[in-house]
Amino acid sequence: MNAAILLALVPALAWGSVGLVNTKMGGSAGQQTLGMTFGALIFGLGTMFFYVMPNHAYMGSEIWVVGLVSGLVWAVGTAGQFLAIKDLGVSLAIPLSTAGQIVTNALMAAIVLGDWKTGRMWAIGVISIIAVVIGATLISARDRALNSGINDQVQANNMTKGLVYLAISTAGFMFYFVLPNFLNKIGYISDTIKSEHNGVDYMTAIVGPQAFGQVIGAFLIVIFVLKEADKMFAKPTWKNIVTGLVWAIGNIFMFISAANPAIGQTIATTFSQLGIIVATFGGIYLLGEKKSSYQMRLIVIGTILVVVGAIIIGNINSFT
Template sequence: MNILIGLIPALCWGLYPIFLTKMGGNYFQQLFGTSAGIFICASIVQVGFKYQISVNDFMLYFTSGLFWSIGQTGEVWCFKEAGVSKIMPVTTAFQTIGNSLIGGWLFSEWVGISDNLLGLVALIIILLGVFVSDGLVKIERKDIMIYLILLVTTIGFWGYSGFPHYCHTSGLAGFFPQSLGMLVGSSVIYFVGHNKIKGSDPFGIKNIISGIVFGGAASTYLLSLSLNGLVNAFALSQLNVVIATMVATVILKEKPKNQIISTLTGLVILIFGVFLMVSI
């Protein structure tokens, strides 16, 4: 059951970038709409279950949400610049490396030499899968800056996954303060990007739907963190790359048909690496 709960974020996060693309708007509108949708989901959960949380844990989850807004800004911008199918495998690699090393070494989820060796082997396999699926061996000069921005902003996702680990409160109790941090961070970025708060923003409103999809992932991811640990919860969630990449390839037609086989091969390798990591 724990593994099944851990797979729900993969499904929702896999569909999320597709919703973003279909809803339209610039990345500021997509970011703000997403955070608003997540906040709505979290508010409903909080009203329904009336979770209690300490001030210290509230601030840690809130900070986690602020970090998310940084990571999400970079990811959504890169989606716009390079496409979902091209960015998803790369952001998966960046996030997996950071979160796995943080969870395995900082939080001591990897115990002994064998766990550490298996973890490093799994990371290498995951990276190999990314290279095969995305063809990064043929990286173009114009894409270098995109990937650098993605790497720097991925620090936000590391903080998003890492800060809840310091909390004494686990699971959905932290969803509301985390979503509040997401909304505050996204609102600041939205305001800076537009230099004003718009009275009506149809694309921002439409992307609330994307946020509700993301909210389904975020809430179950918090449950998975407490049930499966940071490394395993994150590894399972990153199977979203399979859904997002293949849907973007087939439905959004972001890649030619002759690249589908290499994409599938790379994703199979990546999945193997993820499940090897989960087995530690």
């Protein structure tokens, strides 16, 4: 298999494990978000001091703006996802989040970045998006035979809250994914800066400033939105540094792949979402989240639809 494709699959393994790792580390959504950003900051500073600066990559004000803003919107996406996990569980929240990101990232890449250039590409892309949406619907289906009365109402309320959190999360992650290439598209980041060493210098230079944006965003969310200022620095926060390091490995490989002309934004972001397999079945078999045999059949079918749709979107040029 092509080495570039293998590198593009690293985020799927890393990000698919994030929900599992942060659940094992424990803590509130605020502690998990903040701890994760501390881990991302450690990795970001390491990338800056041991790769970016020794290679004299450009680190001008534009890089800091892109990094800080993408870090801020990422913090929104992450906090929303952790809140959704509390209500829905890993095996439901992550697949739904993944499907939402596949759809929004594909549409943003197609419409804003102009990756879909022909009617045939649009037709195949839309069909693939429909497959992803149907798959996500099947994954999220509840077995009504197992629920009734008050318990059913509680689950319905949790589902509604979880979906609202996921909508906010998806919007944050969408802007985080597309921002570096979008700012190049509109001319804020020059082609010279973006294309240096096949884009690797640009994307790795962003990681350090991005980590600062993530930490700032996490503090703002934890203090003013989640109201958890009194427990920000409890033990679970520090334990979730591990979650941040796992995420950061996926992050840098995703950005490098997105910058590589042989991979591109659409394929990189789509492949990164294949972590749905790790998250879905890891939540069920490693975390013990209960599913009926009826739900398991729907989950398997839904996961297949999401993965097939994602692969087609990621390789849409091959089908046209």
